[in-house]
Amino acid sequence: MAFTDQSSEVSANRKRSMISETEQRRLVSFFLEITVGETVATARRFLAATSWNLDEAILLFYSGYQKDYAAEDEVDAPLTHDPAWEQGQGGDSPRSTGDSASVYKPPFDLMFNGSLHQAKSAASEEDKWLIVNLQSREELASHTLNRDTWGDEVVAETITNNFVFLQVEHDASDGQKIHTFYNVETLPVVLVIDPITGQRMRLWYGMIEGETLLEELVPFMDVGPKQQLLHKKRHPRSTAEEQNPSLETVPETETPSLETLTLSEKDQTNAMPMFPPLPQEPIVGDPRLLCRVGFRFPDGRRLVRSFLKTEPIQLLWSFCHSQIQESEMKPFKLVETTTPRSANTIHYDSDQTFEQSGLANSIVLLSWE
Template identity: 45%
Template sequence: MESESIDKESRISSFLEIAVGASGVTAIECLQATSWKLDEAILLFFAVNEADATAPPSYSALAENANSRPDQNLVTGGQDGGYEVCVPPHAKDLFYNDASTTDTSHDILASLYRPPFHVMFNGSFEKAKDAALAQDKWLLVNLQSTKEFSSLMLNRDTWGNEAVSQIISVNFIFWQEYDDTSEGRKVCSFYNMDSIPAVLVIDPITGQKICSWCGMINPQPLGEVFASYVYHCILVAN
C-alpha cells in the first residue's frame, strides 16, 4: 500500500508540472477518472477545460502513446494530424459538480485535502496580524501553491492532525494563502520566500519572521517544535 501511495503522489506531482494552471485537487480528479494513467489524465484536463481541438505540441507524444492502445477511449485521430479528445461523461461530472452524479469517493477525497478551515483566520494578512496582537498570540502563516502536491499534504497530514490543530487554536492565529494571489505575492516578497509551500511564525508586534520551514513538514516534529516553542515563551514571560 505504501509503494502504491508513493507512486500516486509521484503521478500527481508530474501532472502538476505538465498541466500548467491545474490545482492539486484537479490533478487527483483527472487521474482518478483515467485510472491513474498520467498521459490520459493530462489530455482529459485540457479537454474538460476547453483546450484547442488539437493537443498542444508539448503533449503530442502523450497523445500518440494514448492513441496507440487498442482499449484507449479518450483520444481518436483528428483532422490535419491532430487529436480529438473524447471525454467520458462521468469524468465531466467530476469537474462540473453535477449534484445528481457526484461521486462519493470524490467528496471523501476533497474532504481529505481541503484547507483547515476550523483553525484558519478569515481575512487579510494585516487583519490576521492585528488579531494575533489583540489576542496576544503568535501569527502562523502557511503560504501554499496550487502546483505543489506538498501543499495538499500539509492540509491532509499536518494541519489535519488533531494535536497540531489543538496547539494552533490555543496559541496561534493561523493564516493560509496561495502564493499566486495578490496577498500571497505580497507576503512572499516581503519575507523573501522563494520556496513554496512555506510555514512562518511571525511576531505580530514587529512583523519579524521568528522562524520558517519550507516544503512538507510532518505533524509530529512540527507539533513538538510548536509545543516546545510555546513552553519556552511561557517561561520567559513568567
C-alpha cells in the same frame, strides 16, 4: 506511456461502468480543484488510469506524467467549482470516495478569515504568534500539508488554542507580499511571524509532518509575543540586533531565535559554555576509525552519530547543543549507559578522546540539570 495496453483499457472501462455518472463528475470536479487549470478530458484519463482512485490519480499527475495522459484531440473547459468541496460527500456516492476527496481541501475550520493585516491585528490582540502557510496549488506538498498536517486533529487543536493561522495562495495580493518581504525561496512554506513587529521567527519549506511541527512550536507556546517584547525592552541589545524585519521593511537574512529573546537574568547567570564547533559527520571507509554513539533526548527522540576516535568528547555537547532549542536556557548533563544497570556521568572538562573514553556503541542520555 500511452494507452496501448488493451487489458488495462478494458479494466478501466469495467471500473468506470461500476461508477455512476454523477460520481464520475464528482471525482473529476475534485481532481480539477486540486490540479488547477487542467481539462475535464485530462482528469478523466488520470482517473481512468488509476481505476477512479482520486488519491492515486493525483499522485500520478504530480509524478510527471501530465503529457503522457493529456488528451490529444479533446479539449474541454475546466468544470466550475463543485459545492461538494465544502459539503463533503452527498447523494449516492460511497462514503470512502467523499472522505478521500475532502481531505485535500484547505483547512477552513482552522484558517483565520481575513487579510494578513487583520490576522496580525487579531494575533497581537490575543498575544498569540501568527502562523502563515503560503501555498501553491501546483505543488503536491501543498495538498499533502492540508491532508496530513493541518488535517491532523492534534495539530489543529494545538494551533487553534495557541496561534492564529492564515493560509494564503502565493499569487494572491497578501501572498505576493509575504513572498517578497520574507524572501521565500520555494513553495509551500510555513512561517511563524511576530504579529507586533512582523519579524520572521521560524520557517519551514515543503511538507512538514505534524509531530515534527508540534515539537518545534513548543517554545512559542511558552512565551507570547507581548512577553517577548517586554523582555527585550528590559534587556536591550545592540542596535543591529534590535532591527526586526516587518512588512514595512525588507527582512534580514538571519532572524534572532526565540530562545535568545526569552532568557531570564537567572538563566543568563547560568549561561551555557561555548562548545567547540561541530565538524561534519565523518564518512570513512574503515569503521575502525569511527566511534558510533547513540543519543536519547528528553522529548523521546533517538539519534545516532559517528565521530572520529581521535576527536575530543566535548563534541558530544556540541552535537546535543545543535539538536535542542532549550540548550541556551537550560544547562544539561550527559550520562553514559552501557547496560540497564550501569550509568556514568560524562564530564565536560575531560581531556579524553572518543577512543580513550570507551564510548563506542554506548547510549548517551541527555537530562536537564
